[in-house]
Amino acid sequence: MVLKTEKSRIDAVDALRGFAVMAILLVHSLEHFIFPVYPASSPAWLAALDEGVFAVVFALFAGKAYAIFALLFGFTFHLQYASRQSRGEDFGVRFLWRLLLLAGFATLNAAFFPAGDVLLLFSLVGVVLFAVRRLNDRTVLALALLFLVQPVEWYHCFRALADPGFAPPDLGVGAMYGEVAAYTKAGDFWQFVAGNVTLGQKASLLWAVNAGRYSQTAGLFLLGLLLGRRGLFSDSADNARFWVRTLIVGAVAFVPLQALHGLFGEATAARMAATVLDMWQKLAFTAVLAASFVLLYRTARFRRVTDGLRFYGRMSLTNYIAQSVVGALIFFPFGLGLASRCGYALSLVIGVAVFVLQAAFCRWWLRGHQR
Template sequence: MKPTEGNKRIDILDYLRGLALLGIILVNILPLLAVKLPSPGSADAAYQRFLFLFVEGRFYTLFSFLFGVGFYIFISRANAKGKNGYVLFLRRIAALFILGWFHVKFHPGEALTVYAVTGLLLLPFYKVKKEINLGIGLILLVSLSIMAFKLFMVVPLILLGIAAGQYRIFEKLAGKLKEAAIFTGVMFLLSMAGLIYQFQHAPSAPFGFFEGGVDETTYMFLSIGIMIGPLVSALYVGLLILLLQFSFVQKLLSPLKSYGRMALTNYIFQTVFIYLAGYVFNLFDALSYLESLIVCLIVYVIQLIFSVVWLRYFQFGPLEWIWRGLTYLELPPMRKRIKDEN
């Protein structure tokens, strides 16, 4: 069985995956390098508050939702080409689980194993009507958000991604700009209300979230953050969709598209680069919050440049190529054809 070819990529999904990766590393680096607790009233304390208002729980949410969209598109395109999309998908998530199993040994909070297991559980929902998937997804997401069950929110987020695929939300967006603008406006109002509410419950002193338990005030602040996370994530999606309607923005953010097209490679190698920096420069339990931001910015530059250059010559990212080979039981050609390079 040969890999599917000629499938038209939906560019906005690559942009969104790239955006999600930019946010995920900002939070993941904190426990991986045991970043130091900020001093009260410091710039590091202000940055910590910023992270837990605008980043924590916002980009992981987006990444989970996008996995659901990809879930639906993958099976649909495979079936449309006369292949058994279910069998291919099962191989795909089995390979993802194996990659995640190795990754989790170094990064306990990694997402790939969770996505693989959840994808298996939600496979029957591929055939369920889109209205039912949307309804169940929304009910579960609201319920779990209110209870601040962050880990279990992956289930409704992926289910909503499947529904988004069924509704073809991200296809032919140029004809849906009015709806996108209305959606973004509503999400802006809801997100601002939620963020103001969360800010009002912000603890007066910095907190060691990754060092154990937290006090009641901090727990409330973090719980509200989990509760409003999907709203803020949806706002980010809407804003990016609207911004990308301008050609100069597309050109400016084109490296982000390459970054997201190699999402698996870049996600795994974020961990590799963080640990490499930690061991080479002895950064464990030595970095401040703002210094962790500098490390992330350096990783951004390296990965964005690498992604752009790599995809200039190759069709897939390194791990995407292996993942595809395990899915189809045949390694596809890596180099771009001459006509693809012109």
């Protein structure tokens, strides 16, 4: 049994978005919401379990969940733009206003999340969607590929090869995060909030520069826009073939990229090349995850198993911010202070429990409210 209605098509997107936000929650739970305090010692069996949990969760979701979230951000822009355009309106200016509001939500979330917030990155990079909204598909695709090539990192790589003394500017991210860790451990709530929305946000934005996130995020936004324009989340044989091809290409590309990623040294050129390959291998695995989810969602059994995700995805912003609040209250010193007692395995259990409670709340809330 496959999907037939427009409503089901939107359900598939909501479920995929819910999957991405759930995965972000699990990664952040293992990271103690960027508060790296863990038990000083554990029994051998528990240490082995913790190591396995960390390896699996990060291999599956780290850097990929955010990418799916970014892809669907571009897709949602298309839906909003097309809806306004059908009424003879230009969504562009209103979208800029929404980006400003998103920066406000990013500040609210960052108050409880000491590493800064990806929503602020989205609000800045989102301007690219405004800029390309009237360009044709071929031009948008060319720009998306240009961003995903990671041109800044390649420039630094080749510059370092030509001049061995060259080094990219030191943005001081490590020192900033050291300050963030210090005031987080101090346990003063108001100092924590004030530091997060200033220093924490600054550190996050500069870390994204080093990680190549600005360029990749822009490329993902544009790919999401194209997915919307081409209607590739609707159910059809042609679209199913597109997602099968995406799955195959992603899987084939991932293997060599993953193998090559760990072969580089510490020289500047090598580090820049390693950053690019890291972004590419995560992008390839993101394609595998997204394509697999879309293809599986065409079956009734998978839809039943993942039914809660579509409610979770419809309230993605609420859930994303609530995760940070709950995580801070569970792990940080001004809350329950459980970070030092929770290894990776127990932290995963906590993350799953938070997801289950949030998903149940979303299902209940949406029975009586449209938003």
